[in-house]
Amino acid sequence: MPPGLQPHELQRIDGLVKTRRKLRRRETLFHNGERFTSLYAIRTGVFKTRVASDDGRDQVTGFQMAGEIMGLDGIVNEHHNCDAVALEDAEVCVIPFERVEALSREVPALQRHVHQIMSREIVRENGVMLLLGSMRAEERLAAFLLNLVQRLHARGFSRSEVVLRMTRGEIGSYLGLKLETISRTLSRFVVDGIVEVRHRNLRILDPQALQCIVNPPGR
């Protein structure tokens, strides 16, 4: 939601949402190649988005959580360019893009908001490129964990405890690493007293140590 709106504008923006859609774990919200009509705002649950190359390799391009928007990749070709899969039972708002375009012609604050959301996604992907292109396994995982708790904390969750909704393999795909490397690197963090791990429950004991791994002081 864009900030600082008049009540009547707020009401109209509320009206953008056509329906809500519930998904069970593993269900896909949209598929690569599917016709694009709507954006999706996550109400509850965590999703992953992934792209695939022709020969079957795939790459997780992001993990999305409450309040985040999916489907922006579909605008350019009128067809979605990735899959969006629910990692747990979830609910999304369906927002027909035509309505977004129509209303944002009339409400500059909404127009600005849409541009910012798309720009934010571009900036996020720039960061992932930096991570994939120049960081080592330890650094990638540390950056991932910090990003995850930071986003969860912004949503009112603990600053230190996380329940991972994704598998080691999915984390690995996102970070350009194999699942064994994720597992091993996590184990090393445990030995070093940086995190506690029990299955998918993770507690960050020493966030500063993670920060140091991401940003080696002398370099």
Added chain:
Amino acid sequence: MPPGLQPHELQRIDGLVKTRRKLRRRETLFHNGERFTSLYAIRTGVFKTRVASDDGRDQVTGFQMAGEIMGLDGIVNEHHNCDAVALEDAEVCVIPFERVEALSREVPALQRHVHQIMSREIVRENGVMLLLGSMRAEERLAAFLLNLVQRLHARGFSRSEVVLRMTRGEIGSYLGLKLETISRTLSRFVVDGIVEVRHRNLRILDPQALQCIVNPPGR
């Protein structure tokens, strides 16, 4: 330029361009952290964009050429999030973003066009993530070369000959590899009769072979 416009609309869109700006090789069009006011459309020349981590590592996030738009990353925070550097003498159109927003409220075709440009950039970055996350050095370089000639060909240049405007180091940064790896991999392509290389002049002898490297038949 968006397609299918009325003459008077075309004229107004022409009016979006405030000024032009010429740059010499190595000059930067905008810096990370600089206040964002405008988008830039390339008229001539090739640019690179790059982001940097706090500790000084940097990552080339793209190479841009005539007709492409730079600066979209600046919208979200009102500040640019990367550097844009001319790789050769170049000229750009300066397009104040406020005007874009104002006019696209009145001209739906322009609004649509802006959305598509941003979405296209998101899709492009998805592809780079796939490349960085899951491809081997040979595959990355083959994909890079094919993408380059394809974009040059779309601009009326040869389908097989390229003058690389960037160094091996810059290609390596973009592809998440070291410059020695780029050099070695190129040399291997030469030995295999796939390309000819003389300094920055490159001729693709066997595009199908490159395509096969990108997309290994059995996988």
Added chain:
DNA sequence: CGGGCCATTGACATCCATCAAAGCGTGTGG
């Protein structure tokens, strides 16, 4: 004409992938 950047190539090191095996949970069906 000279200097510095860029590129090439070799030798070696390192990190991560691969292959493999075993343990643990979870959830599903009987």
Added chain:
DNA sequence: CCACACGCTTTGATGGATGTCAATGGCCCG
């Protein structure tokens, strides 16, 4: 409600791809 099976995770051993360090050579630009 219990038991089994499958998926996920962990851990070890090994290998391969790419990074690192180093030296040389060639252009291009000044």
